[in-house]
Amino acid sequence: MSAERTVLEDQVVAEVRERRDELCDLVAQLVALDTTARQPDDPPRGEVALQGLLADRLAALGAAVDLWEPEPTGKGNRFVPDDLDFAGRPQLVATLAGAGGGRSLLLNGHIDAVDVEPRDKWSSDPFAATEREGRLYGRGVNDMKGGIAALVVALEALRAVGVALRGNVVFCTVTDEESSGAGGRAAVAHGVRADAGLCAEATDFDAWVACRGTVTPTISVEGRAGHAEMPQPHWSDGGAVNAIEKIVPVLEGVRGLREDWRRRADHRHPLLAPGDIVPVLIGGGTWIVTYPHSCALTCDITYLPGHVDAEGTGRRVEAEVESRLRAAVAADPWFAEHPLRIEWSDDVVPAEIPGDHPLVSLALDVAGSFGRAGRVAGLDSWHDAASFTRGGTPCFSFGPDGIGSAHAVDECVTVDALVDFCAAAAVTAMRWCAVAS
Numbered sequence: 248m249s250a251e252r253t254v255l256e257d258q259v260v261a262e263v264r265e266r267r268d269e270l271c272d273l274v275a276q277l278v279a280l281d282t283t284a285r286q287p288d289d290p291p292r293g294e295v296a297l298q299g300l301l302a303d304r305l306a307a308l309g310a311a312v313d314l315w316e317p318e319p320t321g322k323g324n325r326f327v328p329d330d331l332d333f334a335g336r337p338q339l340v341a342t343l344a345g346a347g348g349g350r351s352l353l354l355n356g357h358i359d360a361v362d363v364e365p366r367d368k369w370s371s372d373p374f375a376a377t378e379r380e381g382r383l384y385g386r387g388v389n390d391m392k393g394g395i396a397a398l399v400v401a402l403e404a405l406r407a408v409g410v411a412l413r414g415n416v417v418f419c420t421v422t423d424e425e426s427s428g429a430g431g432r433a434a435v436a437h438g439v440r441a442d443a444g445l446c447a448e449a450t451d452f453d454a455w456v457a458c459r460g461t462v463t464p465t466i467s468v469e470g471r472a473g474h475a476e477m478p479q480p481h482w483s484d485g486g487a488v489n490a491i492e493k494i495v496p497v498l499e500g501v502r503g504l505r506e507d508w509r510r511r512a513d514h515r516h517p518l519l520a521p522g523d524i525v526p527v528l529i530g531g532g533t534w535i536v537t538y539p540h541s542c543a544l545t546c547d548i549t550y551l552p553g554h555v556d557a558e559g560t561g562r563r564v565e566a567e568v569e570s571r572l573r574a575a576v577a578a579d580p581w582f583a584e585h586p587l588r589i590e591w592s593d594d595v596v597p598a599e600i601p602g603d604h605p606l607v608s609l610a611l612d613v614a615g616s617f618g619r620a621g622r623v624a625g626l627d628s629w630h631d632a633a634s635f636t637r638g639g640t641p642c643f644s645f646g647p648d649g650i651g652s653a654h655a656v657d658e659c660v661t662v663d664a665l666v667d668f669c670a671a672a673a674v675t676a677m678r679w680c681a682v683a684s
C-alpha cells in the first residue's frame with residue numbers, strides 16, 4: 248500500500264480539516280458530561296447522556312444503533328468485579344452497514360475518565376474543554392474523549408464527501424475501562440466483532456499491539472493481640488505475635504520474585520517490560536498499645552501475554568506467586584499453624600497481535616502520510632483492545648498525542664494532532680473497508 252493518497256482520500260482529508268471547530272466542539276460536549284470512573288458504589292453520572300449523544304450522531308449517518316445496559320456481573324466471575332451493575336451506564340454499538348465485499352472495522356473508545364482531583368490545581372475548569380496555544384485542555388481530552396470525537400467526525404466527513412464503504416464500520420463506546428475493563432468485556436459478550444479494530448487511545452500515532460495484564464493479591468498475615476508494653480512469653484506459650492513484623496518476610500518474598508522476573512527469559516518481551524509485583528497497600532494494627540493481630544498487603548502484579556494459560560487466565564501467575572510467598576515464610580514455624588491467606592481480585596487478561604497485522608501496517612502508513620510516522624509499540628499497562636482481541640477481533644490502540652498528560656492535572660491534546668488523527672482514521676477506514684463508490 249502506498250503512502251500516496253488518492254484524490255478521493257484527499258477530498259476526505261480536506262473535509263476533515265474544514266471540520267476542525269466542529270471536532271473541538273464535540274470534544275467539549277463530551278468533556279462537559281461528567282463520566283468520571285466509578286468507585287464500586289457510585290451512582291451513574293453523565294453516561295446515558297454521553298452515549299445518547301454519540302448514538303444520535305451515528306444514527307444520523309444511518310447506523311443501526313444498539314444501546315444496552317449489560318446484566319449485573321453477579322458473583323464469582325474471575326474477570327470482573329462482583330456485583331457491578333450497569334444501570335445508568337449503557338454500552339453503545341452503532342453499525343454502519345457497508346455495501347458488501349469489504350473487511351469490517353471496529354472503532355472503539357472508553358467514555359470513562361479518571362477523577363479531576365486535585366481540581367483546584369487545574370489552570371481551567373476540567374469539565375470545560377478550553378483551547379490555549381493550539382492545545383485543548385480538559386479531563387478526558389486525550390484519555391479518550393478526543394479520540395472518540397475524532398472517530399465520529401471521521402465517519403461524518405466520509406458521509407459528507409459521499410464515500411460509501413464496502414465493509415461494515417462497527418463503532419463501539421464502553422464504560423469501566425479505567426477500573427476493570429468490564430464495559431469492553433460486556434461488549435464482547437454482547438457480540439461486538441469485526442475483522443479488525445482500533446481503540447482511539449492517545450498513542451501519539453504509535454500502534455500499541457501488546458499490553459500487560461493485571462492480577463491483584465491481598466496477602467493477610469495473622470498475629471496475636473496482646474499488651475504492647477508488657478513482656479510477652481513465646482507465642483507457643485500463648486504470647487502475643489506482631490503481625491506487622493510477620494509481614495516482613497512476605498515483602499522480602501515479593502522483592503525476590505520481582506528480581507527473579509527481571510532476569511528470567513520467559514519475562515522478556517520485545518515491546519513490553521517484564522512482569523512486575525509492586526506492594527501498593529498495607530494495613531495492620533488496631534491500637535497504639537496493642538500488638539497488631541493482623542496485617543494485610545495488597546500488590547499490583549502485571550503479567551505478560553505469554554503467561555496467559557490455555558483457558559485465557561492468569562492462574563499460572565497466581566500459582567507461582569502463591570508458592571513463592573508461602574516458601575518465603577516457610578522457615579518460621581508460626582506460619583505452619585497460621586498460614587498466609589491470599590485472596591485474588593479481578594484477572595485483567597493481556598493480549599497481543601502481530602506487529603505486522605495488515606490493519607496496523609495500514610494505519611501507520613496512513614499516519615506517515617500526514618508526517619505522523621509512528622512505530623509498533625506496547626503498552627505496559629492495559630487497554631480494552633485486549634478484550635476485543637481475546638474476543639476474536641484483532642485490535643490495537645492508535646490515536647493522537649498527549650498520553651503524557653493522561654490522568655494528570657491540565658490533561659491536554661494538540662488540536663493539530665487530533666485533526667490529523669481524525670483524517671487518518673477516515674483514510675484508514677477507506678483503505679481497510681474498501682470504497683464502493
Ligand SMILES: [Zn+2]
Nearest residue numbers: 357390391448
Ligand atoms: Zn484510556
